Amino acid sequence: MKKLSIFDKFIFILNSLAATALLFSYLLPHIPPKSFPLLSVLSLGVPVLIILNTFFLLYWVLRLKRQLLLSLIVLLLGYNYITSFVKFSEGETDEKKNADLSIMSYNVRMFNAYEWSDRKDIPEKITEFIKEKNPDILCVQEHYVGAAALAEIYPYEYIKLKGKNSEFGSAIFSKFPIIKKHSVDFPHDGNNNAIYADVLINKKDTLRVFNVHFQSLNIKPGIDDLQKEDSKKLLGRIGYGFSLQQEQAEMMMDEVKRSPYQTIIAGDFNNTSFSYIYDLVKQEGRFKDAFLEAGSGFGKSFKLNYFPLRIDFLLIENDMKIAEFQKFEIDYSDHYPILTRIGL
Known part of the structure; x- marks a missing residue:
């Protein structure tokens, strides 16, 4: 010195x-x-x-x-x-040619039902985007049943609403038959849950697909909004949210452990890859992160200005091959959709 x-x-x-x-x-x-x-x-x-x-x-x-x-x-x-924060491209691989299935996860922010954006065309834009990318299985968080166009794309669906009179919830859409549906209802908050669907692929393979939306932290995309909030209250609220996430993750993983099929976990974790929650869900190596296996660049999936947060994940069981991972930086929600192609 x-x-x-x-x-x-x-x-x-x-x-x-x-x-x-x-x-x-x-x-x-x-x-x-x-x-x-x-x-x-x-x-x-x-x-x-x-x-x-x-x-x-x-x-x-x-x-x-x-x-x-x-x-x-x-x-x-x-x-x-x-390296769970940034990934350098490994280039093209032959595995892309052997991909059997594509899966997308997307928090659609209720298709702008509460008009967080002045744009009136968001429901149509989201639907057009999904039609263009054409995933075989689509996991949607913060779904709004008023935007019914997705039902025209997918013959099979499981939509779990947060209450009897609600129009909002989580959904799994599939091109393949869904032979079983189930919901893991979290205590304390009806806005968050985990659902799964057993999907029969090509009439021979059954895949259990979990779609999870862990406890929201209510972080708004603008840094200015964070600066306006009392720091003590903000930290307390986020810390409490993480405690609830642990309880929710433990409940979901109890269900995951009972799965008799190959399993995929998709969704909005509202937490990062540096967290206890992420590590708990990965189950000490049972699942691999599609972004880490086949992604590139920064994995930012939540649009918090100037702050790189990756909180949306596609976790695939180790015995399945991950051929490709994509993130789409489109401005239709506060989250970016992510997609992976896998070989069964």
């Missing part, structure tokens, strides 16, 4: 704080939110910590200072952890 200017010393203090926070975040997948709800909030900030430490590393490299070792070591220690 003797050879550093006052400014560089200040930068290194900031660097040390960011490196310590990132190092500590590596423990988050192993810490239940019910035990430390406020601590789990840090999982949302991990992408920023990664970017900050990368910035500090480059800063010290350009200045040829040994302080570069701090962020370098911390980033290297979490290499596998960090």
